[in-house]
Amino acid sequence: MAGKKFDYAPAPESRGIVDLQPAYGLFIGGEFVDPLDGRAFKTVSPATEEVLAEISEAGPRDVDRAVVAARRAYERVWSKLPARERGKYLFRIARILQERARELAVLESLDNGKPIRESRDVDIPLVAAWFFHYAGWADKLEYAGVSTASSGPPKPLGVAGQIIPWNFPLLMLAWKIAPALACGNTVVLKPAETTSLTALLFAEICQQADLPPGVVNIVTGAGETGSALVEHPGVDKIAFTGSTEVGKMIARSTAGTGKKVTLELGGKAANIVFDDAPVDQAVEGIVNGIFFNQGHVCCAGSRLLVQESAYDEVLTSLKRRLGTLRLGDPLDKNTDIGAINSPEQLGRIRELSDVGESEGAARWSPPCELPDKGFWFPPTIFTGVSQAHRIAREEIFGPVLSVLTFRTPAEAVEKANNTPYGLSAGVWTDKGSRILWMAGQLRAGVVWANTFNRFDPASPFGGYKESGFGREGGRHGLEAYLDV
Ligand code: NAP
Ligand code: MG
Secondary structure, rough: OOOOOOOOOOOOOHHHHHOOOOOOOEEEEEEEOOOOOOEEEEEEEEOOOEEEEEOOOOOHHHHHHHHHHHHHHHHHHHOOOOHHHHHHHHHHHHHHHHHHHHHHHHHHHHHHOHHHHOOOOOOOHHHHHHHHHHHHHHHHHHOOOOOOOOOOOOOEEEEEEEEEEOHHHHHHHHHHHHHHHOOOOEEEEEEEOOOOHHHHHHHHHHHOOOOOOOOOEEEEOOOHHHHHHHHOOOOOOOEEEOOOOHHHHHHHHHHHOOEEEEEEOOOOEEEEEEOOOOHHHHHHHHHHHHHHHOOOOOOOOOOEEEEEEHHHHHHHHHHHHHHOOOOOOOEEOOEEEEEOOOOOHHHHHHHHHHHHHHHOOEEEEEOOOOOOOOOOOOOOOEEEEOOOOOOHHOOOOOOEEEEEEEHHHHHHHHHHHOOOOEEEHHHEEHHHHHHHHHHOOOOOOEEEEEOOOOOOOOOOOOOHHEEOOOEEEOOOHHHHHHHO
16 A cells, blocks of 8 residues: 555646737736847747747846836835826736736646646635735835835835746745835836746736736846846835845945845755654655655755654655656646756756765655656655755755754754755644743744645745845735835
């Protein structure tokens, strides 16, 4: 019985609901326009390598057009609107997002490779929730608890340049755009090169909502487009989510320019299981912590710390559970593990996993057939990992779990905090007092207790140390877009 999978008939979600165009322009000043130097690149489905569409590549002159459009919209319209009118637009966008949820979920799974179960049940509902949450804040900014020089409601910053990654394409867009607009800013957003499609569908939703032209601009392209946005003198604020490496470059290039910056970078979270934790629940939490979204999650529980006395039981149960995970077609409703987003990311995961093996850790994956086409990596765990191993220190950003052990709570804290990152952590125990003690000791922006990877628009999210600075979400997330 152990590890036996039920045979399910294929249950693919129809992609008929998505109206893919062969080519997409840039969204500037409320319209889709061609890029000035006519460059384009292809976006593929990582599960099949099928070309989905051509995406325009914005050059510096296109970025400039977008910033000019955003400035004009800011000065002439958006900053002049009564706050509750801004709120109405955000509510309208939130409702359209809900109405078009299935279409958005299918498109996200096609372009990103994540299972439809996750895009349908997690990503898109959270996207709508983020817009509803910040819609409510638009006319209540004076109660946000931020201090400003003048009296009255706090003032926006102006034009925000926003750069997002490929792991939660539409959700990261929501985390960036919803608070910026609620506070009265206008935006120029650059999605990740491999996952632009839902941002472009969002642009259509802005048109459908009659959002004033120029309030939201979407410039697609590669890292150079992002860098042109960061360096544009007309941008008042840069919000970035992505790698620590690019985050550091942004911090350097914006230093001394007066631009306000928030960075949400990587993580190497500890998921800590004590021997009094209910094992079945903890195992579900471990699986959700590292195999959700193929492990492409900045706050993934990529380091499992198990109390020695529970090690055998937890590992046996975890391996049995991994044997039941289904890897395959992201559009199939029974799929647990989808495709890796790009060949580059697959290369990074393979490289670090090979390093894990050569450093002496033991690698294990359940029997798992990988499709011939597309980019795939089986769910993998490494045991016998020591703190010095690279797989215990560096972010792999894939479905790879490093397992370490500890004896006492103090040792768990020491090991958990022994990382250059500090984004999140998880604690599994039956004792409430221990949860509170651990939460006070862990240097992590978010600490989950007896759960993992839970998000709520009312709850601030962000990191310590190399995980970045600034908070997104909730009342605290407003501060990043206000002149405080
Ligand atoms: P990345 O290069 O930092 O990409 C994030 C965003 O920044 C993308 O839109 C990217 O464009 C853009 N970008 C790239 N170079 C830039 C530059 N010089 N100036 C301005 N923007 C720039 O991250 P990645 O290459 O996709 O992933 C690399 C690693 O970053 C992953 O293995 C993972 O460890 C980490 N990561 C973390 C998160 C997170 O949520 N914290 C998310 C993604 C990745 P392109 O898409 O065209 O490159
Ligand atoms: Mg793609």
